[in-house]
Amino acid sequence: MPDPLPSLASTHSWREQLRDAVTDPDELLRALGLRRQDVDCGADAARQFALKAPHSFIRRMRRGDPADPLLRQVLASAQETLPQAGYVDDPVGETGAANPRPGLIHKYRGRVLLIVSGGCAVHCRYCFRRHFPYADNQVGRAQWRDALAAVRADDSIAEVILSGGDPLVATDAQLAALVAEIAAIPHVRRLRVHTRLPVVIPDRVTAGLLEAIQAPRLRTVMVLHSNHANEIDDTVRAAVTALRAAGVEVLNQAVLLAGVNDSVDAQVALNECLFDSGITPYYLHLLDPVRGAAHFDVPRETALALQSAVRARLPGYLVPALVREEPGADAKVVLG
Ligand SMILES: *Cc1c(COP(=O)(O)O)cnc(C)c1O
Ligand code: SF4
Numbered sequence: 001m002p003d004p005l006p007s008l009a010s011t012h013s014w015r016e017q018l019r020d021a022v023t024d025p026d027e028l029l030r031a032l033g034l035r036r037q038d039v040d041c042g043a044d045a046a047r048q049f050a051l052k053a054p055h056s057f058i059r060r061m062r063r064g065d066p067a068d069p070l071l072r073q074v075l076a077s078a079q080e081t082l083p084q085a086g087y088v089d090d091p092v093g094e095t096g097a098a099n100p101r102p103g104l105i106h107k108y109r110g111r112v113l114l115i116v117s118g119g120c121a122v123h124c125r126y127c128f129r130r131h132f133p134y135a136d137n138q139v140g141r142a143q144w145r146d147a148l149a150a151v152r153a154d155d156s157i158a159e160v161i162l163s164g165g166d167p168l169v170a171t172d173a174q175l176a177a178l179v180a181e182i183a184a185i186p187h188v189r190r191l192r193v194h195t196r197l198p199v200v201i202p203d204r205v206t207a208g209l210l211e212a213i214q215a216p217r218l219r220t221v222m223v224l225h226s227n228h229a230n231e232i233d234d235t236v237r238a239a240v241t242a243l244r245a246a247g248v249e250v251l252n253q254a255v256l257l258a259g260v261n262d263s264v265d266a267q268v269a270l271n272e273c274l275f276d277s278g279i280t281p282y283y284l285h286l287l288d289p290v291r292g293a294a295h296f297d298v299p300r301e302t303a304l305a306l307q308s309a310v311r312a313r314l315p316g317y318l319v320p321a322l323v324r325e326e327p328g329a330d331a332k333v334v335l336g
Contacts, residue, residue, distance in 0.1 A: 052122055054122065069259070069261060093107070118132075125292070127293075159188065160192070164195075179215055204239075253285060286335070
């Protein structure tokens with residue numbers, strides 16, 4: 001198969017771009033022409049959950065703008081380390097009964113989530129898994145074998161979701177081996193990949209990846225994670241075009257974030273831009289109350305009003321479902 005992105009591919013491979021991601025707040029600020037005193041920068045917070053942003057993502061930030069919506073998603077804030085009542089380490093109930101084996105989360109009927117990797121290409125400050133015990137969910141071949149045995153033994157499971165961290169941090173060869181095993185389980189019909197990598201480092205969508213995530217028996221769905229129209233540029237569009245040409249269904253989930261995308265205009269622009277780029281809006285999540293993320297919270301009433309206003313401006317198929325994760329519920333709870 002020819003390389004799907006010959007004209008847009010950068011001279012650095014996606015793995016080099018991942019390795020060269022910026023982790024030093026001062027380097028990030030310098031790249032944007034900002035000084036420490038211009039921004040809310042939390043050194044302690046960055047020690048607890050490191051800053052991480054690849055150059056390909058930083059290039060989409062506006063220079064000299066401390067309020068840039070992409071910068072705000074990655075720059076550690078001093079507010080993260082303030083006491084935050086009601087904000088906890090495991091806001092969605094993923095440990096305990098829902099995490100029966102390392103690397104496997106089974107909360108909803110018919111679908112299981114496989115933690116393929118603890119790593120990500122970008123560290124999102126609002127991430128609900130920022131305190132997830134990845135160390136106890138180390139995924140090597142032995143754990144996959146164990147998790148897949150559980151899937152094989154439960155014929156109510158029709159869909160396997162590769163998640164993380166970001167599952168596309170794994171190599172094409174690792175993914176191909178995993179997908180081949182999943183495809184060999186007769187009752188699994190759908191493969192889903194939850195990933196932010198094609199948005200953050202679009203070069204991740206290689207011919208090898210397209211091959212790895214396909215299997216004759218399975219339909220493959222990719223759920224991207226993008227929160228703002230400025231994240232979607234021509235390199236992302238080219239990656240999505242390649243995914244769709246390979247037969248992958250491409251959806252998006254976003255998180256409603258104060259100071260990032262909590263306006264009607266931002267939501268309208270995001271959903272229109274996604275659709276123009278071949279991506280169908282799927283979910284808009286309310287923030288999970290994870291410790292360190294309180295400054296991103298949008299109150300429920302505000303979110304509902306925003307959702308109505310967006311509905312008044314867009315066709316129904318461009319409005320994602322506004323959802324919230326509730327520990328113990330049998331599905332995500334749809335609001336509005
Ligand atoms: C969100 C989620 C799913 C998928 O839910 P859908 O409504 O099918 O998108 C599955 N398992 C877990 C643990 C989840 O958090
Ligand atoms: S890419 Fe996803 S899992 Fe990784 S830090 Fe961001 S929100 Fe969390």
